[in-house]
Amino acid sequence: MRRWGLTVPLTGVPLPQHRELIERLPDLGYTDAWSAETAGTDAFSPLLLASQWAPRLRLGTAIVPVYTRGPGVIAMSAATLAECAPGKFVLGIGASSPVIVENWNAGAFTEPYARTRDTLRFLRAALAGEKVTEEYPTFSVSRFRLERPADPAPPIMLAALRPGMLRLAAREADGAITNWFAPADVPKVRAEVGPDLELVARIFVCPTEDADAARKLGRLLISSYLTVPVYRAFHDWLGRGEVLAPMHEAWAAGDRKKANAVIPDEVVDELIVHGSPERCRETLQSYVDNGLTTPVISLLPTGGDPLEQVEALAPR
Template identity: 30%
Template sequence: MRFGFHTGYWSAGPPAGAAGAVRAADELGLDSVWTAESYGSDAFTPLAWWGSQTNRVRLGTGIAQLAARTPTATAMAALTLDHLSGGRFILGLGASGPQVVEGWYGQPYPRPLERTREYVDIVRQVLAREAPVTFSGRHFTLPHDGGTRLGKALRSTVHPVRSDLPIHLAAQGPKNTALAAEIADGWLPAFVSPALDAEYRENLETGFARRDAARSPRGEFEVSAAVPAVIGDDLETAADQVRPHLALYIGGMGSESTNFHREAIARAGYRDVCDEVTAKYLAGDKAGAAAAIPTDLVTDVALVGTPSDITTQLARWEASCVTTLILQTDPRMLPSLVQALH
C-alpha cells in the first residue's frame, strides 16, 4: 500500500500549511501529492509552485477538469510539468458535473464518457508526438472545421520526457470506472468503501476486457483513492471532524437531482442516510446534516480515530483493489498520521 497527500480545494485562499505539508510528504517518503480544482483555484499552478520544493514525490492533478481546458492545452500543461519535475507528473482528469461544466465553463455536459474518450485520445496524440494532431469526433475536431479555414494540424514543439506519461481518470459510477480501466493508466475514485471491493473489481474487469494491448499492462494499473483521515483522542471525536465534509459532498455538491458523490455513498448502502442528509442540507441545517452521518459511514470511507483505530481500519484497505491511499487531512496532521500508518 502506497500513500499520498491531497492538498484539497482552496476556499477563500490557499489552505494553511499546505506548502509545508507538500515538503513533508516528500521528506516522509510518500508516493504522491495531489491538487484539486472546482471553480476557484486551478490544479496545475499550486502543484508546480509547491512541487518545485520537492525532489522525489510524484505530482498529480486530482483532478483537472476536462471543461476547463482544450485537450491540447491540457497536454501542454502536462508536458511542461513533467519536464519541470523531471518526469514525476501524473495527469489526473475528470468530467466534473453539470453544475460546474454548464454553470462555470458554459459548456454542455451530456455524454461525458464519450467526451472523455475523445479528450484522452487527443492528449495521448500530443504526448506521443508521432504526427501532427488530428481528430474528428462528436465533441472535438482538429483542425477546426470552419472559421478562416486556415487551421493546420500541428505537432508539439516540445519533446516529451515520457510519451507514456500516466493519465488517471476520476470516476465514481460503474461505467466511467470501466472506462478508466479501458483507456487510462489509473482510476481516481472518491468515497470508496472496501465493503464494495468486489463491485469495484468487477467494473474494472469490464474495462480491462476492452483495453488496448498497446496500453500499459493491467498489472501496472493504479487505483488511488482519496480518503479523509483524522487522528483523534478517540474514534468519535475524530469522526466528528469528517462528518461536515461528508455532509457537504452528500448534500451540497451538485444539485438535488444530480450528485455523483451522493450516489457513490448511496451505493455503499447509505441511501436513506443520503436522503436525510440532503434534505437537511438543502433546508439550511448544515449542523443537522452532519449530525445525521452515522459513525459506520465515516469508518467505511475514511480513516479516523486513535493510531490503533487507524491501524485496524487500514487492514480493510490493504485487502482491496486500492493501490494508493491519498490522505485528505489537515496539513499539520500529516507527519503524525504517516507515522501511525507505518
C-alpha cells in the same frame, strides 16, 4: 512498491510554506503528492513547485476537469509539468461536477462520459507528440501539435465512480481515481477495473480522538458531496441508497441542518478516517489490503498542527 500519498496544498498553510514539508515527504515514507482542483489552487501549480522541491516524489492531478480548459491547454499544462518531473508525473482527468463546470466556470456539463473519453483519446495522441486533427463526438481539433512534448509522455488516469467510467479507465487509461468510499467498498470497485490497473483514492483523514468533532465535520462534508447527483448515484450503486435517503430528502427540502443530523454515525465512520494517527494508519492500510493501490490522504483540519499530523500519518 507500496504507495502512500498526500494531497497538497494543506488547508491553512500558504503554498510557499510547503517547501520544508514537501522536501521531507520522501524520507517520511510518502511516495506521492496529489493535487485537487475545485476553488482553491489550480491542479498544476502546487505540483510544479513540488517537482523542484522533492524530485523523488511521484506527482499527480486528481483531477483536472475536462470541461474547464480546452483540450490543447490541458495538453500544454500536462507536458510542461511532465518536462519538469520526467517520469514522475501522472495526469488525472475527469468530468468533475455541474457545480464546478456550470456554476463556477460558465461551461455546459453535457455528455460527461463521452467528453471524458474523447479528451482521453485526444490527450493520448497529443502528449505523444502527434499532430492531431480529429472530429471527436463532443469536440473537434484541427492541426494541434505540442511544441514541447515531454519524453516520456505522462500516464493518464481517469476519475471514475461507477461501472461505465471504471471500465473505460480499464480499457483506455493507465489507472482509475476515485474517492468517497469505505474500505469494504474497494472490492466492488476493483472488480470493475480488474486486478492489475492502478486504483488511486483520495481518503479524508481527520487525526483526532475527539469522535464527536470528527463526525461533525464529516457530516458537513458528506451532505455537501454525496447530495451531488454523481456521488448519490455512486452510493446507490455501493448500497447506501436506503441509509442515505433521509439526508437526500432533507437536503431537497432545503433543511441543511436536518440533512446533517440524519446521517448515521456508522456512515460517517465508514467514509471519514478518524482517531489516533496509529488508528488512521491502520484504516488506510485496510483500504490497501482490500485492493486499493494508492491511498492519498486528504488531511482535514482538527485545530492541530497539520505539518506534525502529516509526519504522524507517515507509513510505518
